[in-house]
Amino acid sequence: MLQTLLSLDNVSKAFDGKPVLAALDLDICDGEFLTLLGPSGCGKTTLLRIMAGFEQPDTGSLTLAGEDLTRLPPERRPLNTVFQNYALFPHMSVYDNVAYGLKMEKRPREEIHKRVMEVLEMVQLQNFARRKPHQLSGGQQQRVAIARAVVKRPRLLLLDEPLSALDYKLRRTMQGELKRLQRELGITFVFVTHDQEEALSMSDRVVVLRDGEIQQLGTPREVYERPANLFTARFVGETNFFPGRITSVEAARLRVDVMGLERTLQLPRFEVSEGESVNVLLRPEDIRVLGPDDPQGLPGKVIERNYKGSTLDSVIELADGTQVLASEFFDEDDPAFDYNLGEPVRVSWVDGWEWLLPEESVAAAPGDVDEDG
């Protein structure tokens, strides 16, 4: 669809003999909002630092629009970074911070002034030009950091967890702001975060990283609805896993025994054969909680109920101890909706809403996944 802007080829990096990135290939398209998502230690920040030039890859190369960047020092790369804690120069005013990069380009004074004021206006800080960074709020500092980077009109903007220091509400506002800026400027954004909600809501494409390897690359929707493996499924959003065994394979469908329940499912993308085990994945919002006498569900009992405003989240414990998370839209008119703790129920789902993954050791998926920033 789009032209490739930055392409990473076979990039690897190790620190003190410990591999952080393993032979990684990645093409970043011109104008897209790409997010690097993963738990801490997955290599996303190292990858960003390699793009910026603060780290040298052990192997591989970086090419930006046909130009080899690999050996270029950071100051000569046509891309800029918004740092995690902003890294505003404390001894310079907002104006001087933003003007710094243009001064380095030795632009004429009038041009610098014009461009700085333009970009400050864009982030609505034109009246704060004389302030020092410590006189600004966190959100304002954040906007200065962005202004300082975009004033240089980089081909690519790298953002290293830029919102992690802000509180929840401000983070929401800034997410919208960043999207708006990206559309207006038409600059390619590479955004690093460990917050999957942020990744899904902002990006054109998401790269899920784990232990220096790309787990999946796709649109937020693909990543959420059709995770490539158990790690992605677990890391991106809440997921329920049901062990299934294939009883028969037909032309376009599949019969699977899910914990004693016979279900007809669509044929997955991977090879399947009779007698094989598979994982049946269901997002909490795809789970239906039914009355105890309903014949088509798995029996269990409610052990937790959390009212979340628009939804009602329940944890249901199945007979074998498996816990299932269900998230249902709140409907006060439905009398059957309100279950008490300990009440027996059945859980089910609408056929076709499930996602199948081949058998892999579920236990191998990391337990130390950051739930939220």
Added chain:
Amino acid sequence: MRMASGLQQPFRNAVLILVWSWLLLLVLVPNLLVIAASVMTRDAGSFLSLPLTLDAYRQLLNPLYLEVFLQSLYMAVMTTLVCLLIGYPFAWSLSLMGPRARILLIFLLIVPFWTNSLVRTYALKLILATNGLLNQGLMNLGLINEPLRLLYTEGAVIIGLVYLLLPFMILPLYSVFEDLRKELLMASHDLGAGPLATFVHVIIPLTLPGILAGVMLVLLPAMGLFFVPDILGGSRNLLVGNVIKNQFLDARNWPFGAAASIFLTLAMAFLMFAHRLSKRRIGEEGA
């Protein structure tokens, strides 16, 4: 932080070469020279000559010098103890003051430190002399009939050393007291310890690194500040520093002066080791 760039490498190398050569030429080599000097033979013409000998160290044990050393050590230990006795409650009280008052008080404490130490020692002489201010005051009050002999005594030297070195005891103590969390004291009381038990089992162990740092900063200079006895102590209350100075500058006995200085260096090494050990015990990485 390692960055590859054309400019950085020469700059980095130039800095490292400059610093290394300065420290090697003006710290390491001179100290090796002193060690070498201590095992050579005294020579009237060129200060030193071969053969190598341990005579200088044997001379250290000569009763005449041994007495001077012991006297110096005694005065240094007394100085340290007095500094500790004055400084410990002082640092503690200081740490209990409000933050604004503390800044001012610390400032007042380092003003003397920035003031010429010779001049301050001399000021003590004004007070301690036979017809000095202290004796005049005491006589005017009718407490004594004739002036006390204060100057040119062991006591005068100790007073002078305490006066010069007290801030060096207080500052490290203050920094450990500042880090001492009040909750620990409350916890100790809560668990049934009285004030004395809390002091012995909680406060002392936690402030031990500060105590040892203070001891280190006071004890060693208290053996080296030769001008204090020169001004306040007369000829009988000498420090190791006076011996070293006399041997180097007057008697021209370099091997002996060098050996005496190695004695001081070893004392320093021992104290530094004790300090590290105490810091490690309470889980801080020693600097």
Added chain:
Amino acid sequence: MNRWLSRSYLTLVYLLLYVPILVLVVFSFNDARTGYEWGGLSLRWYHALFGNRAMVQAMWNSLWLALSAATVSTLIGVLTALALHRYRFRGKQLLNSMLFIVMMSPEIVLAISLLALFLLVGIQLGYFSLLLAHVTFCLPFVVITVMARLSGFDERLPEAARDLGASDFTMTRTVLIPAIMPALLAGWLLGFTLSLDDVVVSTFVGGPGYEILPLRIYSMVRVGLKPEVNALGTLLLVFSLFMLMLSQWILIRSKR
């Protein structure tokens, strides 16, 4: 501890610390010759001080020495601190320990070791030998002051500057140096004061050709009382007080 008790104790110790200094200042304006009695206000000792050509020469010598020693040690010290902070290199630990040892070892040990070196190499004792020695004992203090500032320094700032197009050298000039400026000035002032105050090292490595103030005071106060010293001491006190306030002001202002 009892609040009242601790406050009176603090007051008492401060009194003891300041009484000798006050006595010195008061007696510097004393007209009496003997030094122990009050003979009325007078500036005669200040006149005597500035009438003494050798004394004035020693003052200038000391000032010049302190100025140059502080400047050289600050230059080397800042570079050392930057190197220790930014670069990994072999022997870093050794470098650290050497600085620490210089700071901790008794001055007299440093003094004789430098004397031994100067005589061996054949450096004439005078301004140059004093300069080398003073720079050496000031160096660790400058390094420590600057390192303390750098340790609280955001590692991302140099990277941000590089990212915005600054070369390593430009980054050092526009970001690192301004950031450590307060520590640099404080280190310079500390070095200046240490140099001006030093007796022990200068006694060994100083020469007759370049007389400096502390050595002149030393030879004056060893025997008897010299009222001029009161006046000189007062001047030095005012001077150090000014320098100290300047350095505190710089440090506090930089923290805001």
